[in-house]
Amino acid sequence: MPASLRYDSGTLLLEGTDEQTIVTIFGQGPWTWDGRVSAWRCEAVYYAAVRAALRAHPDHQVIDEVPPPPRVGWKQVNLPELRPEQKQAIEAWQTAGSRGVVVMPTGTGKTEVALAAMAEARVSTLVVAPVRDLMYQWHRRILAAFDYDAGIIGDNTFNLRSITVTTYDSAYIHMPVLGTLFGLVVFDEVHHLPGKCRREAALLCVAPLRLGLTATPERSDGRHQDLDQLIGPTVFRMSVAEAKGRTLADYNVVRVPVALIPEEQARYEEASQQVRLFMMARQKEQRGYAWEDLCAESGKDPEARGVQKCYFLMKSIEDRAAEKLRVLEDIFRLHAGERVIVFAGSNAMARDVSLRFLVPTLLSHSRKNERLKVLEGFAAHRFPIIVANQVLDEGVDVPEAKVAVVIGGHASTRQAKQRLGRILRRSGQARATLYEVVCEDTHDVKRSQQRRRSDAYGRPRHRRL
Amino acid sequence: MLTGDLAIVVYERGRALPDRLTRRTHAHYVGFTERMLAAYRDGAGQRRRDLHRAVETIFADEPDCDARRVRAFCKLLDDECDYDTDRTGRAAKLRLRVFSAAAPYQPLVREPDRLFERSATEVKTTIARELGRPWEEIEAALYADVIDQQRLKSFQGGADPLALLARYNVSQVQACLYRAERLTITAASDFKTILRQAKLARLLHEIERRGPTSYHIRLTGPASVLKGTRRYGVSMARFLPSLLACKGWSLEASLQAPWGQAVKLLLSHRDGLKSHLEDPPAFDSLLEEKFAERFGTEREGWRLVREGSVIHQDQHVFVPDFTFQHEDGTEVLFEIVGFWTPEYLEQKRTTLRRFRRHQILVAVPERSLHDNATVPEGYLVYKTAIKPNAVLEALERVREGGGVTRTTD
Numbered sequence: 001m002p003a004s005l006r007y008d009s010g011t012l013l014l015e016g017t018d019e020q021t022i023v024t025i026f027g028q029g030p031w032t033w034d035g036r037v038s039a040w041r042c043e044a045v046y047y048a049a050v051r052a053a054l055r056a057h058p059d060h061q062v063i064d065e066v067p068p069p070p071r072v073g074w075k076q077v078n079l080p081e082l083r084p085e086q087k088q089a090i091e092a093w094q095t096a097g098s099r100g101v102v103v104m105p106t107g108t109g110k111t112e113v114a115l116a117a118m119a120e121a122r123v124s125t126l127v128v129a130p131v132r133d134l135m136y137q138w139h140r141r142i143l144a145a146f147d148y149d150a151g152i153i154g155d156n157t158f159n160l161r162s163i164t165v166t167t168y169d170s171a172y173i174h175m176p177v178l179g180t181l182f183g184l185v186v187f188d189e190v191h192h193l194p195g196k197c198r199r200e201a202a203l204l205c206v207a208p209l210r211l212g213l214t215a216t217p218e219r220s221d222g223r224h225q226d227l228d229q230l231i232g233p234t235v236f237r238m239s240v241a242e243a244k245g246r247t248l249a250d251y252n253v254v255r256v257p258v259a260l261i262p263e264e265q266a267r268y269e270e271a272s273q274q275v276r277l278f279m280m281a282r283q284k285e286q287r288g289y290a291w292e293d294l295c296a297e298s299g300k301d302p303e304a305r306g307v308q309k310c311y312f313l314m315k316s317i318e319d320r321a322a323e324k325l326r327v328l329e330d331i332f333r334l335h336a337g338e339r340v341i342v343f344a345g346s347n348a349m350a351r352d353v354s355l356r357f358l359v360p361t362l363l364s365h366s367r368k369n370e371r372l373k374v375l376e377g378f379a380a381h382r383f384p385i386i387v388a389n390q391v392l393d394e395g396v397d398v399p400e401a402k403v404a405v406v407i408g409g410h411a412s413t414r415q416a417k418q419r420l421g422r423i424l425r426r427s428g429q430a431r432a433t434l435y436e437v438v439c440e441d442t443h444d445v446k447r448s449q450q451r452r453r454s455d456a457y458g459r460p461r462h463r464r465l
Numbered sequence: 466m467l468t469g470d471l472a473i474v475v476y477e478r479g480r481a482l483p484d485r486l487t488r489r490t491h492a493h494y495v496g497f498t499e500r501m502l503a504a505y506r507d508g509a510g511q512r513r514r515d516l517h518r519a520v521e522t523i524f525a526d527e528p529d530c531d532a533r534r535v536r537a538f539c540k541l542l543d544d545e546c547d548y549d550t551d552r553t554g555r556a557a558k559l560r561l562r563v564f565s566a567a568a569p570y571q572p573l574v575r576e577p578d579r580l581f582e583r584s585a586t587e588v589k590t591t592i593a594r595e596l597g598r599p600w601e602e603i604e605a606a607l608y609a610d611v612i613d614q615q616r617l618k619s620f621q622g623g624a625d626p627l628a629l630l631a632r633y634n635v636s637q638v639q640a641c642l643y644r645a646e647r648l649t650i651t652a653a654s655d656f657k658t659i660l661r662q663a664k665l666a667r668l669l670h671e672i673e674r675r676g677p678t679s680y681h682i683r684l685t686g687p688a689s690v691l692k693g694t695r696r697y698g699v700s701m702a703r704f705l706p707s708l709l710a711c712k713g714w715s716l717e718a719s720l721q722a723p724w725g726q727a728v729k730l731l732l733s734h735r736d737g738l739k740s741h742l743e744d745p746p747a748f749d750s751l752l753e754e755k756f757a758e759r760f761g762t763e764r765e766g767w768r769l770v771r772e773g774s775v776i777h778q779d780q781h782v783f784v785p786d787f788t789f790q791h792e793d794g795t796e797v798l799f800e801i802v803g804f805w806t807p808e809y810l811e812q813k814r815t816t817l818r819r820f821r822r823h824q825i826l827v828a829v830p831e832r833s834l835h836d837n838a839t840v841p842e843g844y845l846v847y848k849t850a851i852k853p854n855a856v857l858e859a860l861e862r863v864r865e866g867g868g869v870t871r872t873t874d
Contacts, residue, residue, distance in 0.1 A: 326575075
């Protein structure tokens with residue numbers, strides 16, 4: 001009986017081959033003997049390499065039972081003429097055997113690069129995006145480019161088609177059954193992929209063609225190196241500095257410090273005092289007593305739990321400071337008639353802003369239809385102001401906002417770059433402005449300083465409004 | 466099941482100890498669960514956030530209470546709830562309407578001046594008049610679809626505080642198993658249920674006989690052979706309630722603790738964790754039950770054990786209905802083929818063919834035979850019931866002749 005190669009929920013199985021043959025064909029290759037099923041097994045990601053090795057040894061007959069991915073014929077292709085750097089990116093990817101990562105700053109047309117790659121590959125394609133908003137955005141872009149209504153897996157939907165869009169989380173859950181269906185997989189914001197679970201989406205599928213897209217491939221945990229195995233090497237890289245002023249608009253950063261109002265200040269200080277006293281008392285008993293110890297203790301001690309609550313209260317007071325709403329009014333007045341995006345630090349703050357100014361929100365739970373209407377309304381100037389929480393942090397196309405206001409959020413370099421990318425869309429000569437509204441003398445200030453360490457922010461101008 | 470962040474596990478000397486509330490250690494929790502159930506039972510119309518606050522309040526003065534425990538109870542209770550999730554999008558429609566009406570007056574200022582003549586209050590009053598509802602009501606409805614703000618329609622969680630505590634304990638073990646790389650079960654009965662449920666959870670087994678009716682069953686996932694992986698932890702957690710419903714088992718789960726070291730979770734039927742599933746049935750059919758009743762536990766030196774042996778080849782498993790063990794050590798498997806469909810018969814045939822090297826005596830109904838068929842060696846034909854004496858005769862033939870020589874078909 002000739003040997004056979006097949007797919008088994010995220011892995012490949014090679015049956016009917018002895019060890020000698022394995023060594024001859026694959027050398028130190030990826031296979032491991034699996035006594036549970038009496039066959040050789042490896043991760044599905046090695047499929048392309050396995051195929052290449054088999055082709056190099058035609059005398060050993062192995063029947064490949066892995067179904068080939070369906071071909072795709074486009075009804076039409078409406079893609080804009082690619083800019084030179086986009087063309088370079090595509091060529092570099094194709095030269096590398098259509099496996100690799102393309103690094104381009106936000107706003108320089110990564111999506112168009114991927115769509116052009118899809119147009120040429122003409123094979124079933126899965127697009128994996130970090131969040132639902134982005135998944136829907138890919139769906140719209142594919143519809144516009146190819147007049148193709150792509151399938152959707154995620155957001156409580158399972159609609160599988162030759163071209164399908166999904167999220168990292170859904171890909172991780174469903175990949176064992178999707179693993180052989182696609183010839184090309186596009187990983188958007190690919191820096192998410194090396195995470196412990198998310199990487200499985202790349203490991204469990206056989207797709208020989210792989211394209212990773214990101215503006216910021218580096219990860220603080222160093223795992224970005226794993227992308228080599230999961231996708232392929234970085235085949236093209238364009239830096240923020242190259243893009244600034246050319247494809248992206250120039251921008252200013254204005255930091256606006258606000259003070260807590262007396263009532264908030266009193267509550268903040270009381271809470272802060274409690275935390276301080278508790279921590280000092282504990283540290284006297286136990287050197288190096290830290291926040292983690294307090295959290296561990298809170299299960300057994302109502303006092304520790306009370307202190308924990310005080311800490312969360314402090315964060316909430318900072319996040320939802322009333323003065324931030326007053327400053328927002330000033331910024332809105334200053335930019336009346338222009339489109340303004342507000343980034344809130346929490347859903348609660350986003351709703352505060354929405355209810356105070358009666359402006360639409362884009363929150364993580366917003367449904368597809370509403371999201372679409374809000375974005376369209378913003379693009380058409382029907383809604384001059386929108387508020388978002390983290391939704392818009394990454395990649396979601398926002399039509400040419402020239403003013404963005406950050407009123408809370410966390411201090412991560414990537415988030416800062418991505419946020420800037422959102423407002424730095426090219427449109428004529430106008431300079432974009434980013435306002436950062438932070439509470440004085442609180443943790444908010446610290447986070448702002450960390451944010452600015454990212455080179456994208458450059459040097460801010462201080463201004464009191 | 467709980468989300469992974471709600472797992473409360475103590476790691477101690479290489480062991481994982483999931484949070485467990487017993488009547489001995491946490492007698493007062495019965496009162497807490499009663500109050501929680503009451504809060505949900507009487508909570509129709511309340512917002513999710515208020516229900517969660519009510520649960521928090523119940524535990525406010527309890528020293529021994531991890532915040533995750535409170536959230537875990539909320540999750541288990543929420544799982545039995547029907548909330549108004551606003552499927553038709555009433556709130557979203559209202560939002561678009563209100564925000565569109567306000568758009569021409571942006572920015573809504575607090576104090577009007579020459580540049581911006583409309584104050585927020587004024588615009589809100591105008592919109593309220595247009596919609597014919599007081600502004601307070603509109604404001605409360607604007608974000609009513611946000612998860613926190615959804616209102617409870619009904620609660621189906623029952624009223625038994627002990628059942629809720631039992632569910633909590635099981636869910637904590639399940640959440641602990643999300644980190645599992647491998648399960649090793651030592652079982653003395655209910656092999657069929659264990660292996661069938663493992664297969665349904667897409668786990669692969671390795672089986673090893675440890676004694677006359679004792680087996681080690683190791684469960685892992687396809688890729689486990691390539692690397693230690695937690696990929697199948699959720700499947701293992703899903704499998705757990707089926708195991709809990711069985712008898713006479715013990716479990717050793719190999720886990721990856723949060724700091725990467727290997728730890729074990731040990732569990733057995735004696736731990737008293739209660740499954741919400743029913744116990745597996747004692748017999749597959751009335752035919753088998755009747756036969757076991759008639760034969761008794763022992764007859765003329767032959768001991769009868771129901772589903773006492775597991776035979777296997779790769780991932781194919783066969784648990785014959787009975788095992789006969791003679792005093793002299795002879796062992797014969799006995800499988801009863803019932804009155805079923807042609808597909809069922811075909812499947813039985815494939816299984817018997819696959820395991821033809823084992824000593825299996827097969828009882829077949831007369832009805833399933835062709836006319837004039839000769840009954841081959843190793844088969845026993847019955848009309849409506851299986852007679853113990855006929856079986857004994859066949860068993861003795863095996864003992865004297867040194868084996869079942871069964872010709873297929």
